[in-house]
Amino acid sequence: MRRKLGLFTEQEGDAALSEDLLKAMAENEADFTLTFRHLCDAALEAGNDDPVREFFTDPASFDGWAERWRRRLADEPQSPAERRSAMRATNPAFIPRNHRVEAVIQAAVQREDFGPFEELLTVLARPYDDQPTMEHYAEPPQPHQRVTQTFCGT
DSSP states (O other), X not given: OTTTTTOOSOOTTHHHHHHHHHHHHHHTTOOHHHHHHHHXXXXXXXXXXXXXHTTOSSHHHHHHHHXXXXXXXXXXXXXXXXXXXXXXXXXXXXXOOHHHHHHHHHHHHHHOOOHHHHHHHHHHTSTTSOOGGGGGGXXXXXXXXXXXXXXXXX
């Protein structure tokens, strides 16, 4: 968790800082992957917080945490650019989201179309890289796309 938050040294209170963010994310239904990925850019400067705040139903809950996080970052010797780079190597932009996996399975089973599978595989082969033309693969599911049951074969 320390690496995900851009922390390189260990200090008392780091575990609480991590736990408080995870709690705020859960309470605010913030997407785990996207929150951490956008936090990389927020690590460059305080003015980059808006993209992270948008994931929280109550953005003020992020603001309080972010203030503590920035105070903690000030104790680190790395430059903001070094921090962002290290965080981006730890926080993927793309993960195999259930609704994407389900869509490629359905395309293969129902239409014998393996194109969506190949495209998803290509995106997931480089999960930490920016892939501007594939950004839709990073999006969380819409309510109607949520997969509520998975199977061992997936």
